[in-house]
Amino acid sequence: MAKYLEVVVNRPLFQSFTYMNAKATEGESLFGRRVDITFGNCRERGFVISESDALPENLGYDPRKIKAIRRAIDKSPVFTEETVALARWLSEYYICSLGEALSVMVPGGKRESDFCGLGFGDMDGLSVGESELSEEQRTAVDGIMGGEEGIMHYLYGPTGTGKTEVFLRAAEKALALGKGVIYLVPEIALTQQVIEAVAARFGQAAAVLHSALTPSQRLSEWNRILSGEARIVVGARSAVFAPVPKLGLIIIDEEHDGSYKSGSAPRYHARQVAMHRCISAGIPLVMGSATPSVEAWKLMDDGKIRRHVLTRRLAGGAMPEIRCIDMSKEDGRQGSISAELQSEIEATLAEKRQAILFLNRRGFSHYFRCNSCGYEMKCRNCSVSMTLHRKEKRLRCHYCGWSVPQPQKCPECGSLDIGYSGFGTEFIENEVRAKFPAARIIRLDTDSISPKELPAAIDGFRRGEWDIMLGTQMVAKGLNFPNLKLVGVVQADTGLHMPDFRAAERTFALITQVAGRAGRFFPDGKVLVQTYNPTALPIACATRGMTEQFYEEEIETREMTGFPPFSRMAQLVFRSKSEETSARMADEGGSLLGEILDSMRRAEGIPEEAKKAMEMTEILGPSECPLAKISENYRNQIILRGPSIAVIREMARRLLLGYRIPGNAYIECDIDPASVL
Template sequence: MYLDLVFDIPLQQRYTYAMDDKGEAAVGKRVMAPFGRREMLGYVIGRRENLPDGVAVEAIKKIRRVVDKEPIFGTNEIDLALWMASYYLCGTGEALATMVPSGRRETSSEASLDEEVQITEKALDLSEEQQEALERIVAGSAIMKSGPPMFYLYGITGSGKTEVFLRTAEAMLQAGKSVIYLVPEIALTHQVEEAVQRRFGSVATTIHSGMTGSARLTEWGRIRRGEVRIVVGPRSAVFAPVQDLGLLIIDEEHDGSYKSGNTPRYHARQVAFKRCAMQGATLVMGSATPSAEAWRLMENGTIRRLSLSKRLSGGAPPNIKIIDLAGTEGCLSEELKEEIRETARMGRQTILFLNRRGFSYFYHCRQCGYELTCRHCSVSLTYHKQLGKAVCHYCGFSAPPPRVCPQCGSLEAGFAGFGTEMIEEEVRRTFPDLRIRRADADSTAKKGSLRETLEVFRAGGIDILLGTQMVAKGLNFPGVRLVGVVLADTALNLPDFRSAERTFALIVQVAGRAGRYFPDGKVLVQTFRPQDPAITYACNADIEGFYRQELAQRKELGFPPYTRLIRMTARSKQEALAERTIRRLAALLKERLPSNCDVLGPADCPISLMAGNYRKQLILRGSAMSGIHEAVQKALAIYEAKKTNGVYVEVDVDPVQLL
């Protein structure tokens, strides 16, 4: 008896090993096995009676030790990993390592298998639109003919999408099926987790990266054994090994955090499409600001759109106003300050949003033009006043802020631009009598602190909550009357074709926190670019107008969703090596790309130096993925056979950002 193993390495190859001495190894278990000169964790994905052709018995090594008592993955997970390796051009073991929790042993669990689903909380009454959406999803799931049923719950913020998700999940559970419910942020996970636990009790669980490996492995085991029927979590929860998957929900589908930044660079939406197709499940997505890709699929009928147009709970869409920051001193305009005072007098709450942490982010000398950048990355250092340091947000390098210009010694040098720390300082100085809390990656680093902050805010214990995008999406705060977007321009300055889409979505999403229970919500959007289409469409709540204009521009320029992209990046400590590698890859690809595909580059990445590595890129573009995908596979095979040491090549299929 021989077993086929894969390892967490960038190769799609299987390796054949002999059974361990105790005979405990089996498909679906992790094992420790010799690999080269070391011992590595391997994943058993197959068994065979005979050796592969051309392999001698004496060349076969034996598995040393079995990690798991019971299999922790099955054929569904293996098939999905094989597809991911093929589509995302990564190793099969890399895909499995991403899917399977890293814990070595399960912790004790007192949960037991429930005989039937117990609905522990009474569901809310549905509006006509919600009821119609629910009925169409349930009916569509029951009469599936070709391909998985795909629906999009498109509705303004506060229109009750979550309740439709929960009622659809309830129908699936009662039909004996299981449910995966994806949310983009851990901050949102807590809110949805509470709603799901209240509704479904012990058949629901949550898995996310904030848990220890052992805790995740324990929940993974409960899910595989069928003790859990509904799983809530961010991106990685798409791999949860639920029994008899019937429904996969993607809340806030547009969010960029559904795309992994590490190998394999998978997108949870794409994996969800594949899982639903493989297992005959229904896919339901939802957002007030769909991604451009999803909008086009709704337009051409591939995804069925279900619209929710009315705010529930007595709320109404907020009044949104653009404020030109030209000539304004400080971070807050007089109009925004006055509205904060008025909101406080009414006993209501304010959210201030700025998608940039730190105190200030740009050091400049007026005398000689010197700019303070990271010594390891081609980006400016951000001044963090609380730390007393200038910090790189890409590699973590930090240095004391200079007292004079390091280049010419001038005193006419210093930091400019504002981040959440500076906003907090100005707000505390302007409103000393109000209760203020900041929520960003710096202030919520301690485990549980973000959840505690949001709970205090929801209970009315904070007057002004200021923060980055973790306060902008999906959260439901009854007391919020006013939302102030301190600076709407931050994403617009990035050299990326999605920058307008991101700006538009953030403004619409954060504006949606205001007036959810009362028809008097106000949103003030501060900007230096008041005429920018992304800002004007968002502030006029012209959702369809924005997508019409944005898609026309994307079509004209040849960007997704009208084309497909693969980005290849070569990085090295030596710039010449990175340059030589990317040019070699470009030559290999140009020989193999179909005539209807093209190559953009080679060129420096917008952030050309990161963590001491020089970065060069190619962007491959085609009307369909098949042509560019096949060319990249062939080019990589030739490159890997004679690759350059000291260079790492990254492949990003369907990139969501090009920095």
């Protein structure tokens, strides 16, 4: 009959709290359950991480002030000792509270719904011989499941070479050994085909975890996993925390994808969490992509990740013909679609085949500009240009959502000589409809379609209900269309000049991934890439199929500039609604970090390797963030860079604990940032 409970809450508080279970009964345990508590003057949800009949040592206050819980939310535990251990690691690695870590891991539903597996069939759906494996595939499966304990693997090959089937066969082998499997996909709406494949293969043994589920549905799936009813979990980023009993394998599909990195605290990367779980349990981790991250490629080259290569497209297709179109030589009156791309679209439609047009920018045009005074309209809350949405007749910020009516004259000087530069998916849609009036056209971006509508729209294109699909990165990955012949990348340069060290990597991956949609079933696929920079490394390599050369040169550049994978990093963003406060915090934070690093270097008994790492650690900044203002918050940053993530984390941890943050201001800490914008 445990009377005292150790409880943590979802707040940035690096401590636990003692509560009383006034209604404790013999044999009852509340460990692993969520409880409804009074926290200060607020009602809060807490997580019970331990319990005891005795008062905690060093309580620090009168035991009579210990509050009783209001009630237990769960009838049975929703997390285990293993979950708590993983949360403690997450808390330490990403410098967040234990309550914040548990909150991102455990579903938020108050009660279970009768939801079960999105309509999966029964266990009879498990089949071992879904299709014949190629020799390359068979070798990969055997290498993954028959290799040394705890070895990490990478399944590398162009799109359409059968990576999904290798993942499913490896999962089958793990299940046959009585083990559980976690299968991660980047964005659930874009990988419906993977979900369907898992559902068809594993039936009721499969569970799905993703953001489209209600909290109650998510809790139902979570409890199916805990009970062992569901032994393979497929889901997006947070599914990496699934409490799978006897976990035997983790799969990360499209490992390079940026959506595996959380954009809010705790800012974890699912790949890092998966590596930790697999190393701790001594089980295989298998990742896969046609465009591995630069870090993964370097680890493969160094032999720290075992590479398995697939080279042959299996559905009767071939790698598409890729051509680069230099837009600087085009007639400016042609619009966003070059003469060559227009001709190829016409030929594709004449053959009753389909085309995809890709542009990584929403809206009608990029920015408003006055030709008289040079004024550019930027968001009042963010330091970014506003984008015109012609149907709404409004300029909108894609960071905070603020919008204004489309101006008829310059707000600065009153001139009528105004214009718009650049173009987005809405602009292209209008142009395409004008040039191909008989074509059935669908636009996919977050302005035109909701996540719930996306699977049906993609399925409609697959069934041939649309002739041309155009959109943003939604159309660039994870999709498989039998009748697709032509892919057009309208402007390949969009992200190339972003002030971020991963800009080249992202550009190469996007072009390669969207090009991979073509030619998967027929050997006549074509890809046309429009660009103003045809000689830029990522564009030239992506269009010419020079994958190894891109990675070699990009790794060489990263080594010269000192960026990952040749260093580890942390980004500290100081933000406030006051520009002066943000800048002052960053200055004070920089001074404090310098003192912290000096004191760490002077400490006695430091191993030589750690001392060397400290000497090589840099404090870059403070400086304005490239996006200096977002959602009315001014942003300044400091980058910590060095060879040891342990040194960097300790510096960041001491800063966060030792710096008194002014009211209405924040410090965001991002360990291993995916971007420094």
